[in-house]
Amino acid sequence: DAKTTQPNSMESNEEEPVHLPCNHSTISGTDYIHWYRQLPSQGPEYVIHGLTSNVNNRMASLAIAEDRKSSTLILHRATLRDAAVYYCILRVSGAGSYQLTFGKGTKLSVIP
């Protein structure tokens, strides 16, 4: 199964950019890279996804390595509301089915 590896925790100062890394060395050509975050006492929420090219949306940017074995979620200016657990996951497809398997994620702390 394709798995992801993330640091357990990271810290950032408020209003500074944050780069959250993710390794997925066993990714296959059709696997999408997804990022979700989970705020305290809430369900996970979608942040961004990509396949091969870098992606931007109103929440974040996703930078994908050329060999696709790693990616980085970029929060351009961290706010206190960005303190959450961030999950990098792969949509793994095969035999007509799909799986989205979460790892333990990275707990981001934002320091005022």
Place this chain on the structure above:
Amino acid sequence: EAQVTQNPRYLITVTGKKLTVTCSQNMNHEYMSWYRQDPGLGLRQIYYSMNVEVTDKGDVPEGYKVSRKEKRNFPLILESPSPNQTSLYFCASSSLTSGANVLTFGAGSRLTVL
């Protein structure tokens, strides 16, 4: 409003007493999934469904059953709950036609088995 609704949100029960956690989505999504979340273990997938009458095991299916008789509903059944099933449960759904399976999650159901 597009959403995934889980019930109950909180439940305390006793070992062996069958229970069902319901999950309903109003987005006409084909894909639905159940996860459990435990401290230090992140989210682990229990079961998922690609469409009506199509279900498959995730990473931790033991002790659980699911059914998908209607597209909008995907109940999680614990036939004989045990204390190790005390956990926070999340249901999620996504479209399979968009190409990327972006998941929408419910608010969670906290289950305690005594």
